Amino acid sequence: MAIPIRRRRGDRQGRASFDLRRTSFGFALLALLVAGGGLALRAVWESAARHPAFAVIVALSLPALAVLLLRRRRRARRVAAAVTEAAYDIVDEGLAELDAAEAARAEVRPTAPEPADRPVDYARLDPYTFEEAVAGLCRRDGCADAEVVGGAGDLGAEVLGTTPDGRRVVVQCKRYGPTSRAGSQDLQRFGGTCYAVHAADVALVVSTGGFTEPALDYAEQCAILCYGPEELAAWSEGAAPPPWEAAAPAGQPDAGVSGP
Secondary structure, eight states, rough: OOOOOOTTOOOOTTTOOOOHHHHHHHHHHHHHHHHHHHHHHHHHHHHHHHHHHHHHHHHHHHHHHHHHHHHHHHHHHHHHHHHHHHHHHHHHHHHHHHHHHHEEEEEEEOOOOOOOOOOOOOGGGGHHEEEEEEEHHHHHHHHHHHHOSTTTTTTSSSEEOOTTTTTTTEEEEEETTTTTBHHHHHHHHHHHTTTTOOOOSSEEEEETOOEEEEEHHHHHHHHEEEEOOHHHHHHHSSSOOOOGSSSSSSOOOOOOOOOO
C-alpha cells in the first residue's frame, strides 16, 4: 500500500533547492534587518539611560513580552514564515528586474557587422563598433580568440588575438575621418608598448584615415604593419591575405603593406 507523503508547510512549490545569487540577496536583506534591529535597541538603551523611568517600564515589560511570545510560538512561526516568504519574494522581484535591465542593455548594445560580400564603410562606424569589426576580421581569418580589449588603460592595444601558427597579434584601431591621418606620435606611442608590454609577434595599426609619411617611416623601422582604408578594404573583401601572413618576425623590418 502506498503511503502518502505529507509536504511540509514551509516548502515552496517550484523553488530551486539552492540559488547562490538569491541566497546572497537573502543574507544581505537579513543583515539589514539585524542592523536595523541593533540600531533600534541601541536607541532604546540610550533613551533608557537618559530617562530612568522609561528604563523601569521597559524592564517590567520584557518579562511579559517573553511570556506572551512563548504562548504565541505557533503564531510567531507563522509570522516568521510569512516574513521569510515576503523576503524571498522581494529578492525574486529584484533579481527579475536586474535580469530585465541586463537583457535590455544587451538588446541596445551595438554589434559589429560581420564581414560580408558587399564592402563595409568602416569610416562610418563608431569607434567601438569599428574595433569589433576588426576583431571580427581577425576571427574570420584564423585568430579564433581575437577580442576587443580597448578601454581606459589599454596601453595602445584595442584587439588581441593569436594566429593559427601561435603568434600574438596586437592591433590598434584608429577610426578617423578622411581628412585625419594617424601621425608619427600615434605610431610612437603604440611602438613603445606593442612589443615591450603586449609581447606582440605581429603589431598592426588600422586607420580609416590613412597615415602620414613620418608615421610610415617610423612604422617601417619598428616592423609595425600599417593598414589604411585601401588595405583594410582589400583585407575585408578577401582580395588580400590577412596582415600576419605578410609580417616578418617581431622586431625585424618587413615587406608588409603600408597605407598612404
